Amino acid sequence: MDSDAARVRDLVLVALVPLFFSTNVVMGRLIAGEVAPWTLACLRWSGAFLILLPFAAGALRRHARDLAAQGPVVALLGFLGMFTCGGLVYLGLHYTTATNATLIYACSPVLILVLEWLFRGRPIGLLEISGAALAFSGVAVVALGTADDSRFALNPGDAMIAAGALSWAIYSVLQSRPGITAIPSLPLFAAVALIGAVLLSPMMLFEAMRGPAFPQSTQIWLAVFAVALVPSVGAFFGYQYGIRRFGPATVGMLLYLQTPYGVALALVLLGERFGLFHLIGFAMIVPGVVLATIRRRVVRVARQPAS
Numbered sequence: 001m002d003s004d005a006a007r008v009r010d011l012v013l014v015a016l017v018p019l020f021f022s023t024n025v026v027m028g029r030l031i032a033g034e035v036a037p038w039t040l041a042c043l044r045w046s047g048a049f050l051i052l053l054p055f056a057a058g059a060l061r062r063h064a065r066d067l068a069a070q071g072p073v074v075a076l077l078g079f080l081g082m083f084t085c086g087g088l089v090y091l092g093l094h095y096t097t098a099t100n101a102t103l104i105y106a107c108s109p110v111l112i113l114v115l116e117w118l119f120r121g122r123p124i125g126l127l128e129i130s131g132a133a134l135a136f137s138g139v140a141v142v143a144l145g146t147a148d149d150s151r152f153a154l155n156p157g158d159a160m161i162a163a164g165a166l167s168w169a170i171y172s173v174l175q176s177r178p179g180i181t182a183i184p185s186l187p188l189f190a191a192v193a194l195i196g197a198v199l200l201s202p203m204m205l206f207e208a209m210r211g212p213a214f215p216q217s218t219q220i221w222l223a224v225f226a227v228a229l230v231p232s233v234g235a236f237f238g239y240q241y242g243i244r245r246f247g248p249a250t251v252g253m254l255l256y257l258q259t260p261y262g263v264a265l266a267l268v269l270l271g272e273r274f275g276l277f278h279l280i281g282f283a284m285i286v287p288g289v290v291l292a293t294i295r296r297r298v299v300r301v302a303r304q305p306a307s
Contacts, residue, residue, distance in 0.1 A: 004177070014242065016234070017242060018258040019261050022225060022262035022265055023227075023265065024231030024235070025093065027226065029098040029266070031215075031220055031223050031224070034188050034215060034216065037094060038203035038208050039203075040087075040202075040224065041083070041086030041087040041196075042084065042087075042204040043224050044086060044117045045197040045232065046197040046228075047225060047227075047232070048228045048229075048236075049197055051228060052190045053190065056186045058255075061183060066179075067183060070180055074180075074191055077171055078194075078195030079195075079199055080167040080174070081197075081236070082192065082200065084163065084164055085171070087166045088163060089164040092156075092157040092160030096155050096158050096161060097266065097272050098262065098270055098272060099263055099266045099267070099274060100142055100145075100155070100157070103142045103259060103278065104142055105168070105258065106110045106139075106258065106289060107157075108165045109287070110131070110136065110174060111166055112169045112172050113293060119173070128292045129289075130291060130292075131288045133215060134285075134291065135284065136288070138282070138285035139285060142278065143159070143162065144273060145277025146183050152183050156238075176243060180242040186237070189237050246247070257281065265285070
């Protein structure tokens with residue numbers, strides 16, 4: 001039985017994680033013209049690793065054998081969570097808005113559910129199928145919508161964001177593998193961040209060879225530091241802990257809170273326009289995610305012992 005302090009801690013964590021995540025897309029769009037995308041991703045995860053290192057160094061040494069034993073999976077986590085969900089998403093934000101990206105990313109919990117059904121035999125019912133279909137239809141509306149609301153067109157940036165959402169879903173499911181769950185969150189996250197930074201380094205060097213790639217002002221460097229701290233260290237560590245505590249499907253469902261958070265931040269901080277296709281997509285995606293994941297949440301709550 002959990003203590004009251006642990007319950008409060010977990011409640012705060014659950015509330016902050018989607019808010020922290022939502023800042024990544026908004027900040028990525030804000031400085032899209034100031035830092036090259038793969039460079040931003042590399043700086044983000046290099047910075048995150050350096051922030052974590054003083055706290056994680058001892059644990060990294062103690063669990064070095066465990067990390068080595070899970071080396072291929074840890075490397076795959078770095079590729080999916082940091083390389084693809086980093087550089088590719090930031091590149092996509094050069095072509096699409098933070099509002100679009102936030103709405104498309106909202107389908108991640110549904111993708112997690114589908115992956116668990118396909119590869120782990122997780123039962124899926126008619127309600128979940130209906131919710132998934134509604135959510136994916138909403139994503140299609142957002143991805144094909146245009147600013148004048150009079151026609152449909154495919155935005156390559158939206159396709160990149162969708163690829164990032166799929167990578168994030170695979171990353172989330174891999175987090176629940178027995179060999180991975182045996183490694184404490186802090187050393188695992190530090191190792192994955194380091195691997196992500198290493199994988200991103202060649203792309204950063206390529207961008208630097210082609211032209212200006214790094215921040216050119218103190219303000220932009222501070223923004224990069226904020227990206228390394230808030231949606232990286234804070235959000236990813238909290239998310240990994242949440243997966244271990246509640247499972248990927250349940251915690252992934254909570255990410256639908258990222259949608260209103262992210263849209264609100266994009267409208268207020270970036271001054272983006274909320275078009276009719278955004279409204280239609282929002283009205284389809286959020287209810288679709290809830291329908292697709294609510295039964296799983298109810299079952300988990302029903303199985304928890306009374307306090």
